[in-house]
Amino acid sequence: MIIRKALESELPYIREQRVISYKEHAAIIPEGHWQALKQAISSTADTKPGVELLVAEVDGVILGSVALFPAETDAYEGKVDAVDYPEIRMLAVSPAARGKGVATALISECIKLSKEKGYHSIGLHTGEFMKNAMKLYERIGFERLPQYDFIPANDGIIVKAYRLSINNE
Numbered sequence: 001m002i003i004r005k006a007l008e009s010e011l012p013y014i015r016e017q018r019v020i021s022y023k024e025h026a027a028i029i030p031e032g033h034w035q036a037l038k039q040a041i042s043s044t045a046d047t048k049p050g051v052e053l054l055v056a057e058v059d060g061v062i063l064g065s066v067a068l069f070p071a072e073t074d075a076y077e078g079k080v081d082a083v084d085y086p087e088i089r090m091l092a093v094s095p096a097a098r099g100k101g102v103a104t105a106l107i108s109e110c111i112k113l114s115k116e117k118g119y120h121s122i123g124l125h126t127g128e129f130m131k132n133a134m135k136l137y138e139r140i141g142f143e144r145l146p147q148y149d150f151i152p153a154n155d156g157i158i159v160k161a162y163r164l165s166i167n168n169e
Contacts, residue, residue, distance in 0.1 A: 003105055004055060013062065045067070056093075071084050087124055091103060125161050
């Protein structure tokens with residue numbers, strides 16, 4: 001598996017793959033929340049200055065992607081205060097590639113890049129309905145930061161904040 005920066009020509013495919021990857025949640029959340037999530041993961045936020053868009057590729061096929069937003073960025077369009085560490089966003093793995101370490105490899109690369117830039121922490125947010133994602137983050141060592149939670153669609157669904165302390169030795 002190769003983890004690399006995404007090419008601009010791959011952006012439409014990556015955004016489509018995100019929607020396909022997240023679509024399983026559409027059946028368990030209100031339609032308005034799904035539409036807001038779909039819009040967020042399809043947006044051009046991943047092309048903002050300083051954002052690193054990474055893909056996991058095997059045999060020329062993109063299996064997943066992630067966007068690493070720099071510290072002090074409005075990664076959630078005003079819904080949560082900017083934080084002083086990078087944020088993982090829009091992590092998506094093709095349903096056919098799940099359980100093969102793709103998400104872990106993408107997260108590991110985000111941690112490595114953050115360490116190289118001298119950060120002591122890395123964070124992320126995830127919908128409370130994304131049970132498998134939360135299990136993965138907690139297994140890696142991310143800790144909950146409820147003070148940074150937010151409710152994006154005023155429907156009671158919490159987007160939970162997590163942070164991982166990373167050593168910079």
